[in-house]
Amino acid sequence: MDLRLTFLGTGAGYPTPERNVTALAVERGRRLYLLDCGEGTLRALQAAGVGYGRLRAVLFSHFHADHCLGLPGLLQTFQLMGRERRLDVYGPPGTKEFVRRAVNLAPFSPGFCTIAHEVAPDTPVELDGLTVTSAWMDHSAPVLGYRLQELDQPGRMDAERARALGVPEGPALGRLKAGETVIGADGRTVRPEEVVGRSRPGRSLVFSSDTRPNRNLTELAEGADLLVHDSTFTGEHRERANETGHSTAAQAAATAREAGVGTLYLWHFSQRYRDSDTHLSEARAVFPATEASVDGLSLELPLGKD
Ligand SMILES: [Zn+2]
Ligand SMILES: [Zn+2]
Structure with missing residues (x-):
């Protein structure tokens, strides 16, 4: 089954012409999931050619504006499209209240259910063959990091x-x-x-959202194929990163190295930087398998060899 990630928004705080605010699409087979849903996520989905009518669930890390304001518009659009299928929304405590407000923000009566689930880090969620584990991050608000772990996949048929x-x-x-x-x-x-060949290990993706470096994240990301990590600042603004509950690129890379992940993708860049070159060079000095995300970047996660 294909597993594809698309970066819909890779900037922090507010949108600019170059970077939208935070959202990531995960497509697995015919199903679509969103990790965060900042303002403008719907347009970013359209621009990336991701068929959003098949959205199955949204996972929120937290409810700072740059991570969640896209939900009300998305719900209204689904209503216009005549959606009937339920939508599940997962997130930290406060998710039920946020969804209630998003549904009631403008007068409309959705013809579909939006079910809010408040996630407890010690209780993994099963989502269509993906096990979703969460852990508390270290930010200025309660933030959940997520690991999406696929079950082992059958080997190749001869x-x-x-x-x-x-x-x-x-x-x-x-x-x-x-x-x-x-x-x-x-x-x-x-x-x-x-x-049939030997079964192949399921793929794994870890998403930090906004955070200072922390032990929970290193453990959550252990051995993951891919880690998407807060990289709001460069080393020059290390103090600012700590004050605001974020990470520098080099700190993200240190976590990736310690957790032994396959590839690190930096994201959530502060809009103060013209480009991510400094982030990338600082991170690669610590963990060479690092990439800097850009809006619209889409990648396939291949299954391992059997
Ligand atoms: Zn943020
Ligand atoms: Zn935040």
């Missing part, structure tokens, strides 16, 4: 070998892939391990 063993085309192949034994055309029993 269709030619299956055919040679007399497995008929169609549902029998799917049953083998799901780990069941099937009977071939000549009555021979075919076991899954004869035609």
Whole structure:
């Protein structure tokens, strides 16, 4: 199943022509999830060509304006589109009140349910084959960081070998892939391990949102394929980062190194910087597998080899 991330907004505080405020789209198969939903998220989804009608859930890190003001407009648009399917919204305490206000902000009667869930870090949430774990970050408001962990995926099917063993085309192949034994055309029993490779580890994505470096995040991100981390400031403004509950690029990189992640993506850049070159060089000096996100950047997370 394809797993794709698209950065919809990579700036902090307020939107500019170059960077929208925070939002990230995660597409897995036909399902779409949003991590935060800052003002302008709907247009960013359209610009990135992400089909937002299939949005399944929104996960909020916290309710500072640059992370959440896109929800009321998104709900109203769904109403205009005639949405009937429910929308789930997850987040820290305060999520139920925020959703209630978002639904009632302008007079409209949605034809669909928006269900708010207040998440407890010790209780993972199951979302269509993804396990969502959360942890408290260290910011000026209660912030949840999230880990989206896919279950292990079935190995690759050797269709030619299956055919040679007399497995008929169609549902029998799917049953083998799901780990069941099937009977071939000549009555021979075919076991899954004869035609399906070893299962492949599920992919994992960790999203810090606004935070100072902290132990919970290092633990949450342990061994993740990808970490998206607050990188509001460069080293020159380290004090400011600490005062406002954010991280520098080098601090993000130190967390990525300690957690042993595959790739680090910096985001949530302060609008005071013209570009992210300094962030990137400071971070790469600590953790070379670092990239700087830009609005509209979209990447596929491949499954590991079997
Ligand atoms: Zn923010
Ligand atoms: Zn914040």
